[in-house]
Amino acid sequence: MKRPTIADIARRAGVSKGAVSYALNGQPGVSEATRKRILSIAQEIGFNANSAARALSGARARAVGLTLSRPARLLGIEPWFMGLISGFEAELGERSYALTLQVVTSPEAEVEVYRRWWGERRIDGVIVTDTREDDIRIPVLEEIQLPAVVIGGPGDTGSIPQIWSDDAGAMTEAVRYLVALGHHRIARVSGVPGLLHSQNRTKAFEEVCASLGLDDAVTIPADYTGEEGSRATRRLLIGGDRPTAIIYDNDVMAVAGLAVAQEMGLSVPGDLSIVAWDDSPLCSLVHPPLTALSRDIAAYGAQAARELLNAIDGNKVGNAEAGRVHLTPRGSTAPPR
Amino acid sequence: MKRPTIADIARRAGVSKGAVSYALNGQPGVSEATRKRILSIAQEIGFNANSAARALSGARARAVGLTLSRPARLLGIEPWFMGLISGFEAELGERSYALTLQVVTSPEAEVEVYRRWWGERRIDGVIVTDTREDDIRIPVLEEIQLPAVVIGGPGDTGSIPQIWSDDAGAMTEAVRYLVALGHHRIARVSGVPGLLHSQNRTKAFEEVCASLGLDDAVTIPADYTGEEGSRATRRLLIGGDRPTAIIYDNDVMAVAGLAVAQEMGLSVPGDLSIVAWDDSPLCSLVHPPLTALSRDIAAYGAQAARELLNAIDGNKVGNAEAGRVHLTPRGSTAPPR
DNA sequence: TCCCACAACTTACCCGGTTCAGTGATATGG
DNA sequence: CCATATCACTGAACCGGGTAAGTTGTGGGA
Numbered sequence: 153m154k155r156p157t158i159a160d161i162a163r164r165a166g167v168s169k170g171a172v173s174y175a176l177n178g179q180p181g182v183s184e185a186t187r188k189r190i191l192s193i194a195q196e197i198g199f200n201a202n203s204a205a206r207a208l209s210g211a212r213a214r215a216v217g218l219t220l221s222r223p224a225r226l227l228g229i230e231p232w233f234m235g236l237i238s239g240f241e242a243e244l245g246e247r248s249y250a251l252t253l254q255v256v257t258s259p260e261a262e263v264e265v266y267r268r269w270w271g272e273r274r275i276d277g278v279i280v281t282d283t284r285e286d287d288i289r290i291p292v293l294e295e296i297q298l299p300a301v302v303i304g305g306p307g308d309t310g311s312i313p314q315i316w317s318d319d320a321g322a323m324t325e326a327v328r329y330l331v332a333l334g335h336h337r338i339a340r341v342s343g344v345p346g347l348l349h350s351q352n353r354t355k356a357f358e359e360v361c362a363s364l365g366l367d368d369a370v371t372i373p374a375d376y377t378g379e380e381g382s383r384a385t386r387r388l389l390i391g392g393d394r395p396t397a398i399i400y401d402n403d404v405m406a407v408a409g410l411a412v413a414q415e416m417g418l419s420v421p422g423d424l425s426i427v428a429w430d431d432s433p434l435c436s437l438v439h440p441p442l443t444a445l446s447r448d449i450a451a452y453g454a455q456a457a458r459e460l461l462n463a464i465d466g467n468k469v470g471n472a473e474a475g476r477v478h479l480t481p482r483g484s485t486a487p488p489r
Numbered sequence: 490m491k492r493p494t495i496a497d498i499a500r501r502a503g504v505s506k507g508a509v510s511y512a513l514n515g516q517p518g519v520s521e522a523t524r525k526r527i528l529s530i531a532q533e534i535g536f537n538a539n540s541a542a543r544a545l546s547g548a549r550a551r552a553v554g555l556t557l558s559r560p561a562r563l564l565g566i567e568p569w570f571m572g573l574i575s576g577f578e579a580e581l582g583e584r585s586y587a588l589t590l591q592v593v594t595s596p597e598a599e600v601e602v603y604r605r606w607w608g609e610r611r612i613d614g615v616i617v618t619d620t621r622e623d624d625i626r627i628p629v630l631e632e633i634q635l636p637a638v639v640i641g642g643p644g645d646t647g648s649i650p651q652i653w654s655d656d657a658g659a660m661t662e663a664v665r666y667l668v669a670l671g672h673h674r675i676a677r678v679s680g681v682p683g684l685l686h687s688q689n690r691t692k693a694f695e696e697v698c699a700s701l702g703l704d705d706a707v708t709i710p711a712d713y714t715g716e717e718g719s720r721a722t723r724r725l726l727i728g729g730d731r732p733t734a735i736i737y738d739n740d741v742m743a744v745a746g747l748a749v750a751q752e753m754g755l756s757v758p759g760d761l762s763i764v765a766w767d768d769s770p771l772c773s774l775v776h777p778p779l780t781a782l783s784r785d786i787a788a789y790g791a792q793a794a795r796e797l798l799n800a801i802d803g804n805k806v807g808n809a810e811a812g813r814v815h816l817t818p819r820g821s822t823a824p825p826r
Numbered sequence: 827t828c829c830c831a832c833a834a835c836t837t838a839c840c841c842g843g844t845t846c847a848g849t850g851a852t853a854t855g856g
Numbered sequence: 857c858c859a860t861a862t863c864a865c866t867g868a869a870c871c872g873g874g875t876a877a878g879t880t881g882t883g884g885g886a
Contacts, residue, residue, distance in 0.1 A: 155608055157872055168836050173874060181875095183834060200608025204550065205872035207541035208841045215589070220574075234571065237557075241592040250611060252552070253588045255578040271492060271537025273842095274587060378774040404774065411776035437715040437741065438775060439748035494842055505866050510844055520864060542842035545871050610872095829886090836879070844870085854861075 156197045164197075165190050176201070207273060215250040216240075216460060217275040219262045221282055222376070230376065230404055231432040232449060233281075236303070239453020240279065247461060249276075259284070263292050270296045276464045279456055283307060283314075283348045299463040301456050305471070307348040313469045315456045319349055320356035322445050322477035323399075326427050327360045329479055330397045334487040335425065338369055339395035341384040341405055345373040350401065353429075357399070368393070374405060381405025385412040389424070396488035397425040403432045406442055410484065421486035431480055440483030447477045493534045501534075502527050513538070544610060552587040553577075553797060554612040556599045558619055559713070567713065567741055568769040569786060570618075573640070576790020577616065584798060586613075596621070600629050607633045613801045616793055620644060620651075620685045636800040638793050642808070644685040650806040652793045656686055657693035659782050659814035660736075663764050664697045666816055667734045671824040672762065675706055676732035678721040678742055682710040687738065690766075694736070705730065711742055718742025722749040726761070733825035734762040740769045743779055747821065758823035768817055777820030784814045 158172040165172065167186065174181040175190040182190070193199075207213040218240070220233055237251070244251055252275055256262040266289065269275045277299035280289060290310045293300045302309045305316035330338050340357050343350045354371050361369030372387060374380035381404060388395055389412065400406035406428030413424050420426055420440055428435050431444035452474045463469045495509040502509065504523065511518040512527040519527070530536075544550040555577070557570055574588070581588055589612055593599040603626065606612045614636035617626060627647045630637045639646045642653035667675050677694050680687045691708050698706035709724060711717035718741060725732055726749065737743035743765030750761050757763055757777055765772050768783035789811045800806045 155610070159872075169873075170837075170875075171835060174835090177874085179875090181834065186834080198604065198608065200605050202545070202872055203609040203611045204541040204544035205841090206874080208539070208545050208843085208872080209874045210841060211874070213541065237590065238592055241590075245591070248605075251590045253574065253578075253590050254582070255575055267535070268537055268585075271535065272540040273492070274540045378770050404770070407771075408774050411774060411778075414776040433715050433741075434744075434771070437745050437748060439751040441748075496842075504864095506843080507845075507867075508865060511865090514844085516845095518864070523864080539842055542871090543844080545842080545873090546844045547871060827886100829884105831882105831884085833882085834880085837877085839876090840874080842871105846869085847867090849866075850864095852861105852863080855859090856857105 155202070156199045157202070158199075160197065161190060161193050161199060164193050212276050212464065213273055214248065215252050215275045216244065216457070216464075217252045217254065217266075217269050217278040218281075219265055219278070220253065220255045221257075221259070221262055230402060231434065232402070232430060235432075235449030236279075236281070236453035236456075239450035239455075240457040242450065243454045243457035243461065249461070259288050263289055266292060266298060267296065270298050277301070277460045279303060279460060280312070283309060284346045285348060285351065287348075299460060301460040301463065301469070303452070303456050304347075304349050305352075307352070313459060313463065314471050315452065315459060315474050316471060317447065317452070317474040317477060319352045319477070320359075322429075322479075323353055323356040324360045325477075325479050326399055326429075326445055327357065327364065327366075329481075330399075330425060330427070330485070331364055331366070333397075333425070333485065335397040336366060337393065337395040338366060338397045338399065339388050340369070340371045340399045341381060341388075341401060341409065342371050342373050343376045343401040353401065370395075374401070376402050376404060378404050378408040381408035382412050385409040386416075389413065389416060389418065396423070397427070397485070399427045399429065401429050403428045403430055403434045403442070403444070406444075407434060407438055410438060410442065421484050422489050425485040425488070427479075427485060436482065443482045443485040444480050445477050446480045448475050451475055492539070493536045494539070495536075497534065498527060498530050498536060501530050549613045549801065550610055551585065552589050552612045553581065553794070553801075554589045554591065554603075554606050554615040555618075556602055556615070557590065557592045558594075558596070558599055567739060568771065569739070569767060572769075572786030573616075573618070573790035573793075576787035576792075577794040579787065580791045580794035580798065586798065596625050600626055603629060603635060604633065607635050614638070614797045616640060616797055617649070620646060621683045622685060622688065624685075636797060638797040638800065638806070640789070640793050641684075641686050642689075644689070650796060650800065651808050652789065652796060652811050653808060654784065654789070654811040654814060656689045656814070657696075659766075659816075660690055660693040661697045662814075662816050663736055663766075663782055664694065664701065664703075666818075667736075667762060667764070667822065668701055668703070670734075670762070670822060672734040673703060674730065674732040675703060675734045675736065676725050677706070677708040677736045678718060678725075678738060678746065679708050679710050680713045680738040690738065707732075711738070713739050713741060715741050715745040718745035719749050722746040723753075726750065726753060726755065733760070734764070734822070736764045736766065738766050740765045740767055740771045740779070740781070743781075744771060744775055747775060747779065758821050759826050762822040762825070764816075764822060773819065780819045780822040781817050782814050783817045785812050788812055 175187040280302045302314040305314040372384040374384045428442045428444040431446035435442040435444045499509045512524040617639045639651040642651040709721040711721045765779045765781040768781035772779040772781045
């Protein structure tokens with residue numbers, strides 16, 4: 153089936169291609185009457201501008217890219233990315249931008265994807281997640297001048313704007329809450345240590361624990377998977393001086409930790425309190441439901457998409473703070489027995 | 490920064506644009522020596538074909554589309570889609586096709602997305618999930634002749650090929666297993682009733698239960714969310730003649746069901762056995778780990794992507810069966826007390 | 827009455843690949 | 857030795873929108 157083009161509209165309206173283009177794009181150069189006529193014809197025959205033609209003539213590709221860099225088995229279960237994606241879509245859909253996805257296995261592969269996307273002019277910008285210290289992606293993005301927005305921080309992302317969240321403040325809130333309940337031995341199971349936000353959280357955790365006089369505050373590094381979460385939890389719980397509360401860096405590890413406690417015959421929250429970072433339906437799904445540090449991930453994604461579209465439009469975009477993280481107390485935290 | 494084009498290569502190689510195009514695409518019409526020279530120049534200057542130009546000149550857009558049609562809060566937690574996406578990527582990446590994603594809220598919106606994508610020539614084909622009886626998307630896809638592959642079935646998808654899985658066989662296996670353990674009162678919590686595979690499973694469940702003489706086999710419809718899973722489970726467990734085993738149509742509802750049982754003081758698997766359909770890390774994460782009907786979702790996705798690329802290449806593609814579903818027994822099933 | 831400004835268009839070329847119809851040079855066959 | 861086939865390439869049209877530059881036609885001001 154033949155797709156309608158602006159030439160078809162032009163013929164039916166009795167004007168030139170150029171006039172149709174002006175009319176459809178809201179440019180001056182056609183009268184209101186003609187514009188209306190053209191728009192109604194376009195509507196009637198179901199016209200959609202060919203994205204390739206549009207992209208080719210110097211305009212935008214009207215697509216943004218996102219790479220998913222976690223191992224496949226984790227991607228599925230962690231609600232984080234899907235939450236982000238929903239958020240992006242809300243913004244992108246409104247301006248009919250498409251979202252192009254690519255699963256990558258390493259930062260090097262990710263850089264290659266960026267270079268290829270740029271070379272192919274397939275996308276107008278990218279959203280970068282999981283930043284590391286001295287991230288190799290930053291200089292490449294700066295070199296090829298691909299509009300980008302970093303999700304995460306605060307941290308050094310060169311000239312690329314970041315949408316950061318106040319992880320330090322949230323960590324402080326969580327630890328203070330546990331201490332107020334009466335906990336003294338608080339441990340933490342972190343995500344991949346190389347990631348900037350793991351480092352931010354670790355630093356904040358150590359600082360607040362020190363300021364509150366909790367000396368044996370330990371962070372065990374893990375990798376966000378359930379298996380590592382279980383292992384780290386076992387390590388913490390078999391010790392003689394086991395913690396009475398554990399803060400996990402994601403929901404999946406927290407749920408795994410809960411299962412380990414139950415399997416060891418420990419009662420949650422009686423013997424062990426659990427706090428999950430990044431709330432998700434998963435947290436309220438288990439028994440007892442998990443106290444969590446919540447934030448609106450979709451809104452976070454939407455904000456990032458907005459800033460990216462802004463950058464693509466050539467506007468100057470600065471760093472911005474995402475919505476606040478707040479503590480949602482549920483059944484997994486209580487005073488220690 | 491200026492991106493290299495074939496004209497740049499042509500100039501440096503001292504040949505015409507046409508020759509470069511032939512050389513890069515492995516077409517006949519250039520000598521081996523010239524081809525090698527052109528390829529090495531392309532390599533050297535980091536040439537990537539402009540996808541828009543390529544798509545415009547009648548060729549492929551080199552992208553396929555996928556719509557996500559579940560509510561956002563469920564998308565995140567259900568590993569199913571992410572598993573599929575990983576599988577697609579494995580195939581698509583190899584042939585450097587991009588994957589374009591769109592979150593939709595209704596079948597009508599989804600149809601609109603297909604029409605727009607098609608009009609924009611943004612994609613070469615789509616992967617369709619969550620088919621319903623008399624699915625409104627099928628006739629539209631047939632009308633606009635957009636290459637497509639349906640994930641799910643068996644069922645009527647007109648001329649669109651489907652990758653189906655033997656849900657009936659798997660259901661039979663699960664019920665037989667529970668009966669062999671000694672269960673007589675088996676219930677089921679299903680996904681959205683309108684979906685084809687819910688119907689297939691319900692039919693299979695009723696048939697196998699009838700053939701085994703289990704009269705009170707009941708299916709409670711839900712919608713894949715944890716809340717509905719909890720509600721359905723409560724309804725089943727407060728009755729006088731409560732089931733000793735429940736089969737859930739996804740992992741999320743099964744985990745929710747487990748939490749409800751624990752909250753009601755029932756022991757799993759002592760008082761209640763639980764089987765989850767579609768295994769995921771989530772199932773082995775909780776305590777006790779859930780017996781599940783497993784299949785390789787990523788492989789399923791990869792197969793679908795392969796067939797779609799085949800269809801895009803203009804080959805005739807027929808229905809195909811995906812890898813088998815098998816029962817993975819874990820700690821949530823045992824003989825009833 | 828003439829000139830100019832301006833709105834409302836049209837014309838024509840651009841973007842960067844793909845592809846088809848030629849064109850010369852060389853090889854093959856009778 | 858000439859006709860013909862084949863190879864290796866060139867040139868130009870084309871895909872479908874975007875847009876700068878050019879062309880009408882109209883009205884207003886001097």
